[in-house]
Amino acid sequence: MAAPGQTQTASQQRGRVQVVHSSLPYQILLYLNSWYFALFFVCELLIFIFKGETLPFADGVLAAEIILVFLMAGVEILRIFFGKKGNLTEQIVGVVISVLLSIPALFGALFLLLWQTYVLRVEVILSGIQIAFIGLQLIFGVISIITFARAAPY
Numbered sequence: 413m414a415a416p417g418q419t420q421t422a423s424q425q426r427g428r429v430q431v432v433h434s435s436l437p438y439q440i441l442l443y444l445n446s447w448y449f450a451l452f453f454v455c456e457l458l459i460f461i462f463k464g465e466t467l468p469f470a471d472g473v474l475a476a477e478i479i480l481v482f483l484m485a486g487v488e489i490l491r492i493f494f495g496k497k498g499n500l501t502e503q504i505v506g507v508v509i510s511v512l513l514s515i516p517a518l519f520g521a522l523f524l525l526l527w528q529t530y531v532l533r534v535e536v537i538l539s540g541i542q543i544a545f546i547g548l549q550l551i552f553g554v555i556s557i558i559t560f561a562r563a564a565p566y
Contacts, residue, residue, distance in 0.1 A: 433563045434499045438552035442495045445545040449488050452538050456481045456524070459535060467530050477528050484520040491517055495553060504560045511553040518546050 460478050463469070491513035498506020525531065525539035 431563070433502050433556075433559050435552055435556045435559065438549065438556050439496065439499050441545065441549050441552060442492050442499070445488075445542075445549065446492050448541065448545060449485070449492075452542055453481065453485050455534070455538055459532060463530055463532075469529060473529055480520060480523065484517065484524075487513055487517050487520065495549065499556055502560050502563070504557055507553050507556050507560070511550060511557070514546050514550050514553070518543065518550075521546065 457478070460474065460481070464474050491510050494506045494513065495510030498504070498508075498510060521539050521542045524535055525543065528535075
């Protein structure tokens with residue numbers, strides 16, 4: 413043991429063990445979902461352009477649905493950011509924020525799947541994959557919260 417004010421040598425530091433509690437599957441899901449949502453966002457915008465040109469919409473409905481996609485993008489960016497940071501730093505608060513933001517993200521994806529004016533088959537597939545990502549991240553996020561809460565403070 414080094415006296416106060418002295419630094420420890422490498423051989424003295426080697427004996428310390430730090431347990432990592434962050435979840436690799438959760439981090440992988442967040443990473444993959446960040447790329448998938450970028451694809452999802454671009455596809456949805458292209459689909460709305462197609463719908464706007466070919467299908468009749470009531471006044472303001474198409475604009476409202478496009479605004480929803482942009483709101484979903486904002487929520488998704490925040491959700492993934494807080495999930496990644498919370499998991500990597502093993503902080504419960506970040507993962508809790510990510511889990512809480514999963515609720516509006518889930519409802520946004522459900523809206524695109526079930527309740528928008530016109531739902532194309534490709535949107536059913538895209539939204540279904542997004543809902544699966546959100547569901548899996550909810551499960552792994554809750555597991556991470558439990559793991560971080562049980563970990564002994566250092």
